Amino acid sequence: MEASKxxxxxxxxxxxxxxxxxxxxxxxxAAYGRVLDLEGLPGLLELADRITGIEPDANRYVASxxxxxxxxxxxxxxxxxxxxxxxxxxxNGPNSRxxxxxxxxxxxxxxxxxxxxxxxxxxxxxxxxxxxxARRVEAxxxxxxxxxxxxxxxxxxxxxxxxxxxxxxIIVLPRGTNEALTQKELTAARDLGRGQGGTGPRDPEARLxxxxxxxxxxxxxxxxxxxxxxWPGIRGENIEVKPITR
Numbered sequence: 001m002e003a004s005k006x007x008x009x010x011x012x013x014x015x016x017x018x019x020x021x022x023x024x025x026x027x028x029x030a031a032y033g034r035v036l037d038l039e040g041l042p043g044l045l046e047l048a049d050r051i052t053g054i055e056p057d058a059n060r061y062v063a064s065x066x067x068x069x070x071x072x073x074x075x076x077x078x079x080x081x082x083x084x085x086x087x088x089x090x091x092n093g094p095n096s097r098x099x100x101x102x103x104x105x106x107x108x109x110x111x112x113x114x115x116x117x118x119x120x121x122x123x124x125x126x127x128x129x130x131x132x133x134a135r136r137v138e139a140x141x142x143x144x145x146x147x148x149x150x151x152x153x154x155x156x157x158x159x160x161x162x163x164x165x166x167x168x169x170i171i172v173l174p175r176g177t178n179e180a181l182t183q184k185e186l187t188a189a190r191d192l193g194r195g196q197g198g199t200g201p202r203d204p205e206a207r208l209x210x211x212x213x214x215x216x217x218x219x220x221x222x223x224x225x226x227x228x229x230x231w232p233g234i235r236g237e238n239i240e241v242k243p244i245t246r
Contacts, residue, residue: 008115009141011244012162019241021117021139024148029140032120032154033107036080036147040073041111044170045145047071048113052090054166059093059158061171063178068170077109077172080149085175091158094166098134098239100218100225101155102210106174108150110159112142113168117241121155126233130204132217134236155217160241177213186229207231 013021022028024035051067064087068074071088078086090113098119110118119137126132132155141162142148150156161167181189186209193207208231210216218230219238226232 008143008162008244012115012117012141012241015242015244016139019139019239021141021241023141024146026140028138031122032138032140033148033150036109036149038073038076038147040071040076041147042145044068044071044073045111045113048090048111048170049168052092052113052168054092054094054168056094056166059091059095061089061091061158061178063087063089063171063173064175065089080107080109080172081174086172087175087177088170088172090169091171092166092168093158094161095158096160096241096243098137098157098219098234099222100157100216100230101132101137101234102157102214102216103153103155104173104177104213104215105152106177106213107152108154108156109147109170109172110142110150110156111147111170111172112144112159113170114144114166115162116142116159116167116169117162118142118156118159119239119241120150123153123155125155126217128204130207130217130231130233132234134219134234134239137239139239139241161243162241164243164245174213177211179212181209181211 068088189209192203208215217233218225219234220232
């Protein structure tokens with residue numbers, strides 16, 4: 001590991017003595033995904049850093065950015081999805097808390113434009129009543145330039161910043177992921193999740209469907225998600241990753 005990366009991981013661990021922050025070479029990461037080494041990523045990183053910014057008050061997620069999708073690195077990224085249509089976008093911002101956990105029934109590629117921390121979990125740990133204990137989350141440090149593929153149904157959400165200014169990341173998913181559900185689809189999902197006639201839900205997981213190819217469980221403190229219909233099932237602390245202060 002390069003000296004600068006060692007300094008960053010040591011500093012973020014020092015800022016968060018109560019949170020075990022792992023690195024991508026930890027064998028435990030294999031349960032969540034794998035590290036990628038693809039052609040063209042340095043150029044894609046430089047482009048994303050140059051044309052995207054960090055808003056100080058809230059995260060900004062853009063699912064599809066044509067400039068990133070036109071970059072030569074998009075071709076090997078697409079091969080990871082079997083040649084199916086993909087979207088290459090970004091998530092940047094000042095986030096430092098868990099707030100929620102989502103999963104997709106596809107892989108996701110995350111590329112760290114800046115240093116960041118991901119909070120990851122396992123779908124199997126969601127209880128039958130759709131609750132999830134925040135203490136089960138594991139934190140992983142991604143140095144700037146790192147690229148990972150998350151396995152399908154790995155719980156994740158917004159990156160957390162390592163540096164006070166915020167974070168930048170590139171997000172690659174099957175095209176259409178995170179688009180809004182139609183009212184008809186949303187109603188069908190809620191009906192499946194609730195069941196009918198007092199018989200209980202026919203498909204409890206359907207209650208978590210939030211957007212296309214996006215199942216979401218929120219922390220009750222994240223009111224903006226709960227007000228939009230996210231299931232407030234995360235129990236325990238709304239984990240905070242404190243950034244490096246100097």
